[in-house]
Structures are given as structure tokens and as C-alpha cells.
Amino acid sequence: MSDVADSPDRPDRSDRSGRPVGRRVVLGLLGLGAVGVATGSAVQGWFDDHLGSAVRASGLGSVVPIDRWRYYTVTGSFPDPPRSGFRLRVSGLVDQPLDLTLDELEGLPTVQLTRDFQCVTGWRVPDVHWTGVRLRDLLDRAGVRTEGTALRFTSFDGDYTESLTLEQGLRDDVLVAHRMGNEPISREHGGPVRLVVAPMYGYKSVKWLDGVEVTERVRPGYWEVRGYDVDAWVGRSNGRTDPAT
Numbered sequence: 667m668s669d670v671a672d673s674p675d676r677p678d679r680s681d682r683s684g685r686p687v688g689r690r691v692v693l694g695l696l697g698l699g700a701v702g703v704a705t706g707s708a709v710q711g712w713f714d715d716h717l718g719s720a721v722r723a724s725g726l727g728s729v730v731p732i733d734r735w736r737y738y739t740v741t742g743s744f745p746d747p748p749r750s751g752f753r754l755r756v757s758g759l760v761d762q763p764l765d766l767t768l769d770e771l772e773g774l775p776t777v778q779l780t781r782d783f784q785c786v787t788g789w790r791v792p793d794v795h796w797t798g799v800r801l802r803d804l805l806d807r808a809g810v811r812t813e814g815t816a817l818r819f820t821s822f823d824g825d826y827t828e829s830l831t832l833e834q835g836l837r838d839d840v841l842v843a844h845r846m847g848n849e850p851i852s853r854e855h856g857g858p859v860r861l862v863v864a865p866m867y868g869y870k871s872v873k874w875l876d877g878v879e880v881t882e883r884v885r886p887g888y889w890e891v892r893g894y895d896v897d898a899w900v901g902r903s904n905g906r907t908d909p910a911t
């Protein structure tokens with residue numbers, strides 16, 4: 667997946683192995699060192715899509731530590747939304763638009779969720795612990811009008827967008843998260859607030875979330891207009907309907 671292109675590729679404190687073994691090392695292990703040297707994002711994306719699953723299926727996954735975070739950003743930089751001026755807006759087809767400060771958001775009833783986080787390119791981080799507000803609770807507060815059947819999410823980065831059907835967005839395992847592993851969500855992971863769509867691939871989980879708009883129909887998001895499935899259920903979607911671009 668070409669979202670690797672602009673992303674630093676380094677482990678953080680969540681890395682269980684503590685060893686920063688990159689794709690190039692994995693490629694070397696597979697005897698594809700030459701490909702690794704030529705590595706461009708397209709090659710890496712191809713590797714992730716085609717060999718990542720093969721590595722796991724072969725059992726090599728148990729010796730190759732592929733379960734660590736990558737920090738992604740499509741803009742080439744990591745925004746740093748100020749905590750003080752932060753607003754989360756819930757707008758569109760609602761009776762009562764919301765415009766929440768961080769304090770207000772954090773003051774709402776919270777829920778906890780521990781789930782594997784899986785990127786469509788093949789990496790997965792087990793048992794990530796999130797704290798946040800159920801998206802459903804925010805939508806209840808705003809009052810979704812009958813014409814509203816879908817949700818559009820925006821990021822403070824100005825570029826990234828995502829979508830869900832309203833039905834998907836009302837699930838128990840969809841959070842507007844403000845804590846990760848019992849700490850505020852880091853800037854790199856999309857803090858102060860990120861969407862967490864636990865049953866779907868990572869691209870649904872918008873970082874630096876600043877807007878939720880109730881819409882009349884699904885408007886495909888950033889990766890979806892680039893060929894990825896709108897319904898991104900882990901294991902039930904192959905994530906991509908087109909060849910890599």
C-alpha cells in the first residue's frame with residue numbers, strides 16, 4: 667500500500683520485540699535482498715500485500731517480528747493539533763450540531779476496548795487498549811435525522827477522510843478514542859483524538875480526527891477513492907479491488 671511512501675518506518679514503545687527489524691531485513695530473509703535494495707514504496711507495498719501473508723502462513727511470522735506499529739501519514743508530516751484550541755465537530759444531518767473541546771469530550775462517559783490493530787498491508791499489533799467515547803453516544807447527543815444514512819470523517823491534517831455507513835458507525839466497537847495504552851494518544855498515533863473502527867482495517871481509523879459529518883450516502887474516503895474497499899472488515903475484505911497504483 668503506498669501509504670508507506672511518506673511514513674517514517676520505526677518502532678515505538680509498543681514494539682513488543684524491541685528489535686527494529688524492517689522490511690528490508692525480512693526481504694533478505696526471504697532471499698529477495700536485491701528487491702530490498704531497489705526498495706521503493708511500490709515494492710514495499712507489494713511485499714506487504716503479497717508476501718506478508720505468506721510469511722505468516724509459513725509460520726515464519728513467529729520468528730519474524732512483523733507485529734509492530736508503523737506510523738502513517740498521507741501528508742508527509744505529523745500534525746500537532748493544539749490541545750487548547752482543539753474542537754471535534756459533529757455536523758451534517760443532525761438536529762443539534764456538536765462542537766466539543768477536548769475537556770468536554772474527555773468528560774463524556776468513556777468505554778474501553780482492547781483489540782488487535784491490523785493494517786491492510788499486513789502488519790498487525792495485538793491487543794491494543796483504547797479509551798474513548800462511543801461514536802454512537804456522540805451521534806445520539808447530536809440526534810441523527812432520518813435522511814442521514816452514512817458518516818464522513820475528516821482529519822485535522824486537511825487531507826485524510828473516511829466513511830462508514832450509519833449502521834457501522836453505531837456499533838459498540840467504534841470509538842472516538844483519546845487514550846491508547848492508558849496514555850493520551852501520541853501525536854504520531856493521531857492524538858489528541860482518533861477514530862477507532864476496531865472490526866475494520868486500520869485505514870478506517872482516522873488519525874487527528876476533527877470532524878464527523880452525517881451524510882445522505884457514503885462518500886468514499888482517501889484510500890477508497892484509490893481502490894480500497896469501502897467495507898473494510900478484517901478478514902472479509904481483501905482491502906484492495908485494483909492493482910497497486
Ligand SMILES: Nc1nc2c(c(=O)[nH]1)N[C@H]1C(S)=C(S)[C@@H](COP(=O)(O)O)O[C@H]1N2
Binds near residue numbers: 669739823
Ligand atoms: N489522518 C490519517 N489517518 C490515518 C492514516 C493517515 O495516513 N492519515 N493512515 C491510516 C492507516 S492506512 C493505518 S494502517 C493507520 C495507522 O495508524 P498508526 O499510524 O497509528 O500506526 O492509520 C490510519 N489513519
Ligand SMILES: [Mo]
Binds near residue numbers: 667867
Ligand atoms: Mo493501513
